[in-house]
Amino acid sequence: MAHTDDMDTPSLDIENAQRLAEYLTLLAGAANQDAPAVTLDTLDGYMTALLVGPQPTAPLQAMDALFGDNWPAAFEEQDLTDAFMDALHLRWNEIGDSLDPQPLLDAPEQMHLTPLISEFDDETKERLIAEGALSADLLARLPAPGAMWAQGFLQAVEDLDTWELPEGDADEDLTLMLQAIQAVTLAEGSSARAEYIEQAYEEPEGIDQNALIDDMLFTAQDMRLFWMQQAVLKGAHAQGADDDSEGQTTH
Known part of the structure; x- marks a missing residue:
């Protein structure tokens, strides 16, 4: 599952990502206190899954699924819609451009995705605690980097009914790819994580969270091509069925 990245990573509008994070903070402030927290990472993973999957839809599907149908009200009140x-x-559109099939085919070893994955260094943690934005206890309980992105991706897969495949080789391939996404959510030191790494890697020593994230993202790119291939095969199968039907027609 190893990949190399020897080409430039596609550009990312950092300022827009920061604005998006601020808007999500506003949504979180307006949400029910008992509602599960939805981060920018979660939204980004969810939208990536929508664009990777067999039937890309629209970003509003991610918003409705993660925040409920009434989420626009928080923006309408402040004229921010x-x-x-x-x-x-x-x-x-950034995610969609990074999943353009032709570059993925031309340079499969390049990282095309530019995921929004939060990672807090010690300095950032100290600043957030000092500002009162996060408590030390909450910071200690934050998921590992990449886990929230993976959770958003997997939630989209669970929410959709278009990811189902008949049993067979393709179904097994999809299962293995989804396991690579899920691996990022496994707690460090857990038996499940150790078992996955032992089975998935020829050289499991030294496989850390960064390596799992790297493979998760390359797997997401591979999924884009996988679903395109499935669409071609499905179309060819349907055409073959039509041809057989016409051949059996009597006059």
Whole structure:
């Protein structure tokens, strides 16, 4: 599952990502306190799965699934709906461009995705605690880097009914790819994580969270091509069935 990245990574609009994070913070402030927290990482993973999958839809599907149907109300109150939608669609288009099939085929060893994955270094943690934005206890309980992105991706897969495949080789391939995504969510030191690494890697020593994230992202790119291939095979199968039907027609 090893890949190399010897080409330039596609550009990312950092300022737009920051704006999007601020809008999500506003949504979190307006949400029910008992509602599960939805981060920028979660949204980014969810939207990536929508664009990777067999039937890409629209970013609003991610918003409805993660925040409920009434999420626009928080923006309407402050006249921020258009600004938020602009930021959301810009990020959606960035992900879509990074999953353009031709570059994926031309340079399969290149990292094309530019995921929004939060990682707090010690300095950032100290600043957030000092500002009162996060408590030390909450910071200690934050998931590992990449886990929230993976959770968003997997939630999209679970929410959709278009990822089902008949049993066979393709179904097994999809299962293995989804396991590579899920591996990023496994707690460090857990038996499940150790077992996965032992089975998935020829040289399991030294496989850390960064290596799992790297393979998760390359797997997401591979999934884009996988679903395109399935669409071609499905079309060819349907055409063959039509031809057989015509051949059996009597006059």
